[in-house]
Amino acid sequence: MKHPMRNPWIYTLFTVPTLLLYGMFFLWPMLSSAYYAFTDWNGLENYRYVGWSNFAAAFGDPDFRRAIVNNLIFIGFSIFVQIPLIVLFALLIASVRRLRGFYKTTVFVPSIVSTSVIGILWGFIYEPEVGPLNRLLALFGAGPVYWLAEPKWALPAVLIANAWQWMGFYIVLVLAAILAIPRELHEAAVVDGANGWQRELNITVPLIMPLISVVVMLSIAGGMRVVDIVLVMTKGGPVGATEVMASYMVNEAMGINPNYGFGTAIALIIFAFALLLTSLYQLTFGRRTEGGYF
């Protein structure tokens, strides 16, 4: 008798729809991007092979180089400003017993809200005339500051809105790792006479390093991916002050004069950067912290 777990028809029925959708929306776009990136296709019938000129044009454009720097600023801000705060807040939440559930539940909230809504919401907070931030400054006789219209303020303003959205998510992630540490380690440290913060720095932080390493990787990926909040809050302006690679790509490819060949070249550059940065991190700092945590 044939084994019921070997039925090619059922197997096909169960896997082919998934493979078809996946192939269409992941594999095919990847392959077609690699093809279009070397053409000057703009949506019309005729296009030609242009070699590496899309890539050369991108790196030759000061606006794009500015966008690369802004992506790096997003990543740097996550790693050097957000992550220390994330670890601090996670340690604080882990240190209290009362209200722990409340803190965890509340700080996570912004990460389930749509980025576009968060962009609108923070746009209102930064609004020069009626926005609460400037109303607050006015109490001290300062302002009004045109947060999103002045090139020097726009990027910090977007960075803060972005940090506000994602910090809670990572706090919960780090908190879970801290709470997974066996209690005995802490008790041993108490016996050894370590005080509160010595204990956290010398015992807890090294133990959660593998997870912090994951958070760094996710921050790099997130910093390369960032686009929604920029499009909603500033569209990359004023004068390119908040442009990131993905918003540059969207603005170039989907504008009035679409240029899909150029756009897909940018997409591949973003992909290459993401791979490069994550492998660089893995080869330098990441390796030291590898511990097979997950």
Added chain:
Amino acid sequence: MLLKRVVPHAVLLAYVAAVLFPFVFVLFSSLKGSNVEIAADPFGIPKTWHPENYLEAWVKAKIGVYFFNSVYLSFTSALTAALLSAATAFAIIRMRYPRIGRWIYQTVLIGMFIPGNVLFIAQYLLVMNLGVLNTHWALFLPYTAGALPLGVLLLAAFMKSLPGELEEAAIMDGLSSAGLFAKIVLPLTLPALVTVFIVNFLGAWNEYLLANFFISKDALRTLPTGMVGFRDAFRTNYALICTGIVYSVAPVLLLYAFLQKQIIEGMTVGSVKG
């Protein structure tokens, strides 16, 4: 000793206040009469209450239309992706084709490493060539497809943990593999299926980039893009814009109130595995 117990709470409550303030501010503003009132007292509760803003936004600004588009697109794509992932996970983990199963698993997992916006233009060209640009298919298909890698990953891990005696029992009862899937495995997988569904649902509910460029008909817009259009149209009426924000945030918060454990687990596990 007292100081040691108070300081962490003081710092954390300050942070919680920073997290919650924008939401409270938007809620109060949505019930205020005008920009003048918001500007005069941005932090206070409304002096006169204007719940009619909610009716006005729902009807005049078509929030109702965006809302239903978001609900049914998120629901159908999340459900389809969850069921397809479950069927595929079942086939590659429980059915006896180990070599091809491993191959499918590895192929689908590659998807977890490709950042979404890298595929954006190629996906745009694809839906254009399929002739579905400016229809809800243009979002349903990529949303469903986009949710598959994580769904297969999580459900495959779950199905691996189900006891091997299942198959024996099924064979004794004369069930086919499809019957085993539908009658036994699917009900057992329900907790993981719920997690996968929620993560898919939130992803589709919040998605902006594709929704903005693949749909240009106003009647087909979803909340994230509809809201941005709404903001640009009513730039001067902040009370009404805040009403729109409340409409798009409230359902998610409600879902979160009941399913926070699944939501947190689904989102965090997904990110770490990816």
